[in-house]
Amino acid sequence: MAKPADTRTAGRKPVAKATRSAAETEKIRAALAARRDELRAEYDRTLSEITELQRDRLTDSAGDDQADTGTKTFEREQEISLANSILERSTQVERALERLDEGGYGWCERCGNPIPVERLAAFPSATLCVTCKQLEERR
Numbered sequence: 001m002a003k004p005a006d007t008r009t010a011g012r013k014p015v016a017k018a019t020r021s022a023a024e025t026e027k028i029r030a031a032l033a034a035r036r037d038e039l040r041a042e043y044d045r046t047l048s049e050i051t052e053l054q055r056d057r058l059t060d061s062a063g064d065d066q067a068d069t070g071t072k073t074f075e076r077e078q079e080i081s082l083a084n085s086i087l088e089r090s091t092q093v094e095r096a097l098e099r100l101d102e103g104g105y106g107w108c109e110r111c112g113n114p115i116p117v118e119r120l121a122a123f124p125s126a127t128l129c130v131t132c133k134q135l136e137e138r139r
């Protein structure tokens with residue numbers, strides 16, 4: 001199985017972990033920061049949408065029967081859970097940034113190899129490299 005990190009013998013001992021270049025770390029930081037800003041903007045947008053929708057629902061509730069009220073409550077819960085999941089993702093990215101500063105971010109939990117920058121940018125919460133992830137999914 002050819003891995004890009006095969007030239008290195010990292011991963012056997014935690015101490016002998018491969019190092020990531022400062023440029024790479026910067027790239028990850030930039031990607032994470034961009035993702036965090038994106039998620040925050042999305043969260044703000046979702047919140048103001050919820051507020052607006054809720055206002056519409058309240059002003060428009062004169063002729064509501066119980067089913068309407070139920071639907072509206074359900075919709076509101078859906079919107080709030082969407083907002084929460086965006087917030088959760090943005091918190092994950094923030095934690096990733098903290099861990100990056102401490103040097104504990106971006107390493108595969110299984111083999112100890114660095115997770116490629118592109119993968120981290122796409123999935124900030126990734127804790128496994130692609131190879132290990134595929135092995136995991138095959139089980």
Ligand SMILES: [Zn+2]
Pocket residue numbers: 108109110111112113128129130131132133
């Ligand atoms: Zn791995």
